[in-house]
Amino acid sequence: LIVAIAIAGFFFGPEAVRGEIVGQVRGLVGTEGARAVQAMLEGASQPSSSVTATVVGLLTFFIGATGAFLELQTALNAIWRVKPREDPPLRAARAMLVQRFVSFGLVIGVGFLLLVSLVVSAGLAALNKYLGSAFPGFTIMWEGLNVLVSLGVITLLFAMIYKILPDVELQWRHVWVGGLVTAGFFTVGKQLIGLYLGTSGVASTYGAAGSVVVLLVWVYYSAQVVLLGAEFTREYVEEFGERVRPSEHATGDPAPLSPEQ
DSSP: OHHHHHHHHHHHOHHHHHHHHHHHHHHHHHHHHHHHHHHHHHHHTSOOSOHHHHHHHHHHHHHHHHHHHHHHHHHHHHHHTEEEOOOOHHHHHHHHHHHHHHHHHHHHHHHHHHHHHHHHHHHHHHHHHHHTTTOTHHHHHHHHHHHHHHHHHHHHHHHHHHHHSSSBOOOHHHHHHHHHHHHHHHHHHHHHHHHHHHHSOHHHHTGGGHHHHHHHHHHHHHHHHHHHHHHHHHHHHHHTTOOBOBOTTEEEOOBOOOTTO
16 A cells, blocks of 8 residues: 555645545445554654664565565465475575565556556546536446446456466466456455444444454455455366466466366
């Protein structure tokens, strides 16, 4: 989120983008979860007066952001039944460094996807403002377009994750269906989990820590959706009997041919 705000904020202003993101998060996890995200974003955006603290903060951010994607890569490798090759120390260190930068590239990619989503949403909102009063039916169309834009951005995001992160040689045709199915689960599920969080009293049960608990519940659900989508993608590839091979830095048998083949 910090990188996404930095990229989109270059064009729209950090405060405007931060407010838009918090508004989107509020729609996903409710008011309590949005408060937790807002507090974390405000704390992370405070400038440091020390050069050393700034450097340490940037390094910590880089390691933390890429580490999250590396953990996801490990989970996806387990789903595809591959594991990193045991290379000599120097080659293994180089491969790990490359993986770090690839993961950070995905973080940057998320920022650009957010930028595209904000631009399109802003354009649709402007059209709705000027055409909504003249054409009452346009408001319904605008809501539908907003859903399609959101679904398209999320589909592209999941497709990128399934294509780039696992240590297998996948084609884009392998991941588009899985990305779309995962985006569908994500879009429908966010409404259900939002309804659950709003009616279950989770936030009030845990008092001051309620906002953090709500956020953790949402993160857990999102992780399950991502892994379920990865399982669906693998089954989809195996169903059509396509051979998927591990990358040059991995070993295993990711997707054997179906028995009929």
